[in-house]
Amino acid sequence: MRTRMRTQPTITIDDLDRRIINRLQDGIQLVERPFKAVANELGCDENQLIARIERLCAAGVLTRFGPFFDAEAMGGAFCLCAMAVPADRFGAVADIVNAHPEVAHNYERDHALNMWFVLATETLADIDRTAKTIESETGLDVLQFPKLEEFFIGFKVAA
């Protein structure tokens, strides 16, 4: 288990860093020298670009650089689930839920449905089995919100 919340970076980010961060969110090409192609676009040197990416990763401004995998396309099953957990049982229920390796992440949210977690399993049947197990362990309902349709994402973080 790892948390990805990071503190503010201690490095300063200049204009080239910002252009690199913005450009690299769009992805690089599958060619022998992909960084050279991006460096040409940005008007910098290939080695300079690679050194900047290393520095931004080391400082935690970029969390990683590499392929973005769609785990679902690899054959796994995923489902967003939610529970309404009484306040006085919240910690104990969180421990029960988090103990399941199928629970990929879990957030406390400010709503009557106050616990939201994602189940990640090999098969669809395992989703239902895990949800039922959590229900019997906690005595609380587990609502399942599977994806019915995924919409194209245009999201970018402007640096």
Add this chain to the structure above:
Amino acid sequence: MTILLPYERKLVEATQAGLPLDPQPYARVAEQTGLTEAGVIAGLGRLMERGIIRRIAAAPNHYALGMTANGMTVWDVNDDRISDLGQRIGALAFVSHCYRRPRALPLWPYNLFAMVHGANRDEVESKRREIAALLGDDCRGSDILYSKRILKKTGLRLSASGG
């Protein structure tokens, strides 16, 4: 996790922590996997065609870049219009995830989920109003759920042993 061929599995394992930061990154992956550089490029290309790899790119740290607020906005949208409207919401630059999901009545009337990011809650709320304006009369109700605490977070990791 059964549909990856053995060489594809090697490619996923070799790159899931990140691509080597080297002038010829695919040549370095080739050395790790026993494939050729051309084989790595072709193999990653096939994984992209199948949608298993979405892109090879940088993942920025929202918090480090000042996007410290996020809210899960949820909407009760006319079922006949949700596919069209969902596409328009997902295309907004401040929405990082956008899905149609089932309602759970009576507790949960919402069928469209859109994760909204901003520098602070005021910005997130103003973006929420932007979505509301876009949905117009096709939306019967909405809510926003802010995260109070991360209780658990793990990344995708294939084990080297397979399975």
